[in-house]
Amino acid sequence: MTALDALFDKKCDCPLCGNSFTSKKLRSRFIKLIRTDTDLCPVYSPTENNPLLYHILVCPACGYSFSDDFSSFFPPDTKEAIQEKVCSQWKPHSFSDKRSAEDAIKTYKLAVYCASLKKEKHxxxxGMYLKIAWLYRELENTEQxxxxxxxxxxxxxxxxxxxxxxGTQVSEIRVLYLLAELSYRAGNKKESGRYFSKVIEGQRRATETRIVEIAKERWQDIRQDING
Known part of the structure; x- marks a missing residue:
């Protein structure tokens, strides 16, 4: 009996050009989370079995790049904008095989560009910009x-x-926590303190109690630095 591969092919249809293609996905049994950083970055072992590497789907025919988080709706004129700015420049290329962190970063950058042209939600x-930052962290590229x-x-x-x-899976309290933590990591202590305060103030109406607990622990750790 052959050993089961960690990756499998997912069949996809491009929402822009209708082309059918496959993209790799990780089988859940091979995903091993070993820790989560304070900005909610998941760290997996081995690093090659990181599901974030395969989050973005790239149509090899037209270059339109997207994820399951994208809306199926194309606002007026956005299809034409993507065809002009992306598809007309695209040289047929596939991201449908095993991906490195560098490969994944390319797919996210393509998807962010498509998302901006498509006027996807902020x-x-x-979320895509944050995932790019996490992948650069894995590559130890602090500047990027x-x-x-x-x-x-x-x-x-x-x-x-x-x-x-x-209407998305991201709650208000998670947005506030990420703004607090990311602002601190970016060196903006004043903004960080303001957002941490909002998380604590909103704890009673929060559904993600774990985020509130993380925020309280984090606020205790860094309050002296922020107020100092």
Whole structure:
């Protein structure tokens, strides 16, 4: 009996051009979480069995890149914008095999660009920027990690102000916690303190009690540094 491969092929249809293709996914039995960083970055062992590597789907025919978080709706003129800015420049290329962190980063950057042209929700774009930052952390590229972390902060701020996280799997308390933690990591202590306070203030109406507990522990750890 042959050993089961960690990866399997998922059949996909491109929402833009209709092309059918396959993309790799990890079988759940091979996903081993060993810890979660304070910005909620999951760390897996071995690193090659990181499901985030395969989160983005890239159509090899037209280059449209997306995830299951994307809306199926294309606002007026956005299909034309993607066809002009992405598809017309695309040289047929496949990301349908095993991916390295570098490969995955390319797919996320393609998807973020498509998302901006498609006018996807800020919360969706924020999540992709954050995942790029996490992948750069794995590669120990601090400069790029910081760059994409700051882009994530901008999008989470927009998501919070417009409340476009509503109706998604991302709660208000999670948005606030990420803004607090990421602001601290980006060196903006004042903003970090303001968002941590909002998390604590909103704990009674929060459904994600674990996030509140993490925030309390984190706030205890860094309050002296922020207030100092």
């Amino acid at each position: 919360i969706v774009q924020a 990690e910081q760059r994409f972390m700051k882009l994530a902060i901008q999008e989470y701020e927009e998501a919070y102000m417009t409340q476009d996280y509503q």
